[in-house]
Structure formats: C-alpha cells, structure tokens
Amino acid sequence: MRADAKKNYSRLLAVAHDVVAKHGVDASMRDIARRADVGLATLLRHFPTREALFEALLCTHLDKLTQKANELETSNSPDEALVSWFREWMAFTQSHRGVVALMASAHANADSALYASCAAVHSASARLLLRAQAEGTARTDMNGDDLFGLMAALGWLVDLPSFAPRADHLVHIIADAILPNRSSNDIEKQRAESER
Known part of the structure; x- marks a missing residue:
C-alpha cells in the first residue's frame, strides 16, 4: 500500500471510530469520508x-x-x-x-x-x-x-x-x-x- 493510501486508510479508521462512538453503526459513510477529508470514492476504494x-x-x-x-x-x-x-x-x-x-x-x-x-x-x-x-x-x-x-x-x-x-x-x-x-x-x- 502506498504511503498516501496507508495514511488515508488509517485516517478513515480513526474517523470512523469517532463517528461510530458518537452516532452508532448507522453513521453515514458519506459523513465519515467528509470528516476524514477524503472523497466518498476514496472511502469506498478502501471499504467497498x-x-x-x-x-x-x-x-x-x-x-x-x-x-x-x-x-x-x-x-x-x-x-x-x-x-x-x-x-x-x-x-x-x-x-x-x-x-x-x-x-x-x-x-x-x-x-x-x-x-x-x-x-x-x-x-x-x-x-x-x-x-x-x-x-x-x-x-x-x-x-x-x-x-x-x-x-x-x-x-x-x-x-x-x-x-x-x-x-x-x-x-x-x-x-x-x-x-x-x-x-x-x-x-x-x-x-x-x-x-x-
């Protein structure tokens, strides 16, 4: 995994953890991507x-x-x-x-x-x-x-x-x-x- 992809992956997981802790498992994928400062396509590339x-x-x-x-x-x-x-x-x-x-x-x-x-x-x-x-x-x-x-x-x-x-x-x-x-x-x- 490239360095930028690895950084995005780690950032997405950290943000997802915070969002899920606050909003539960029904948290929006789009919201997670936005809070991680990546596009939804980037989120879906890592987590389809x-x-x-x-x-x-x-x-x-x-x-x-x-x-x-x-x-x-x-x-x-x-x-x-x-x-x-x-x-x-x-x-x-x-x-x-x-x-x-x-x-x-x-x-x-x-x-x-x-x-x-x-x-x-x-x-x-x-x-x-x-x-x-x-x-x-x-x-x-x-x-x-x-x-x-x-x-x-x-x-x-x-x-x-x-x-x-x-x-x-x-x-x-x-x-x-x-x-x-x-x-x-x-x-x-x-x-x-x-x-x-």
Missing part, C-alpha cells in the same frame, strides 16, 4: 461496503477483547474471570454503539466479514463459562450459545439511553443468575471493585 468498514474497525477491538478473555482465563478465579469478561464486553459495546446487532447477525452468517471475529468472542465466552462450571460456581444448564445470547441482550439493552445508567446493575443481576454458587464475600468484593 459498510460491513467491510466495520470489519476493519471492529476486528482490532474484537481481537483485543478476545485477548483479554485469554488473560482472564489464566489470571483470575473462574467466577471473577466471567464477571470481568462481562465488564469488558459492556465497555466494548458502550464504545461501539449498535455493534451488537451487527455481531448477532454476523454470528449466524459464515459468509459475513465479521464472522471470524464474532466466533472468537463466542468461543472465548464459552471457555470462560466452562471453566466456571468446572469449578462449580456457574450454572450447568447453560452453554456458550446461551451466554453469548445473554451478552448480546445485555449489550443491546445498554445501547438504549434509558438503560445505559443501569449497565453495572444489570451486569450484577446477570452474573448472579449465571454464578449462583459464588460466596457472598466474592460478590461483595467484585461489586466494590466495580465501583472504584
């Missing part, structure tokens, strides 16, 4: 579809999210790791408004440009759940699909302005439902940490 733009924008962040799951898997107790994972997920969805709907549809479509990244997040979630189930703190009547569905629902809810202030509370409710066998000391410790 909206999904291609979001793939490039989200894959880096989804890869970081998956890496965080790998770190949690080896550094925290299984139940703490799962609750921390929920918090990481919530932070991700709050900084990428509207991403949950894209991920939910990509998760069911192997031809989607976002499929591999979504599958990695799904797999990481399932591993964290299995680890907590093996320890005996997580419900055994659910699987990775159930967990991904709950995470998607939670991410979608906090995308709504009326629920955004209740995000932390909703995380606690979901965590308590998934991890019914945690000690009350662990629950209070994690709540205190989340309030810092």
Whole structure:
C-alpha cells in the first residue's frame, strides 16, 4: 500500500471510530469520508461496503477483547474471570454503539466479514463459562450459545439511553443468575471493585 493510501486508510479508521462512538453503526459513510477529508470514492476504494468498514474497525477491538478473555482465563478465579469478561464486553459495546446487532447477525452468517471475529468472542465466552462450571460456581444448564445470547441482550439493552445508567446493575443481576454458587464475600468484593 502506498504511503498516501496507508495514511488515508488509517485516517478513515480513526474517523470512523469517532463517528461510530458518537452516532452508532448507522453513521453515514458519506459523513465519515467528509470528516476524514477524503472523497466518498476514496472511502469506498478502501471499504467497498459498510460491513467491510466495520470489519476493519471492529476486528482490532474484537481481537483485543478476545485477548483479554485469554488473560482472564489464566489470571483470575473462574467466577471473577466471567464477571470481568462481562465488564469488558459492556465497555466494548458502550464504545461501539449498535455493534451488537451487527455481531448477532454476523454470528449466524459464515459468509459475513465479521464472522471470524464474532466466533472468537463466542468461543472465548464459552471457555470462560466452562471453566466456571468446572469449578462449580456457574450454572450447568447453560452453554456458550446461551451466554453469548445473554451478552448480546445485555449489550443491546445498554445501547438504549434509558438503560445505559443501569449497565453495572444489570451486569450484577446477570452474573448472579449465571454464578449462583459464588460466596457472598466474592460478590461483595467484585461489586466494590466495580465501583472504584
């Protein structure tokens, strides 16, 4: 890639990140190009579809999210790791408004440009759940699909302005439902940490 093309590519991704954070995934491609000081044709040369733009924008962040799951898997107790994972997920969805709907549809479509990244997040979630189930703190009547569905629902809810202030509370409710066998000391410790 030529230096000017690489510069345009990087600039487009930076602007797209800011625009999506502010306006969600329905942000105008034309608006992104205008804010990046390039023509729409330049944007479309780099990202021929909206999904291609979001793939490039989200894959880096989804890869970081998956890496965080790998770190949690080896550094925290299984139940703490799962609750921390929920918090990481919530932070991700709050900084990428509207991403949950894209991920939910990509998760069911192997031809989607976002499929591999979504599958990695799904797999990481399932591993964290299995680890907590093996320890005996997580419900055994659910699987990775159930967990991904709950995470998607939670991410979608906090995308709504009326629920955004209740995000932390909703995380606690979901965590308590998934991890019914945690000690009350662990629950209070994690709540205190989340309030810092």
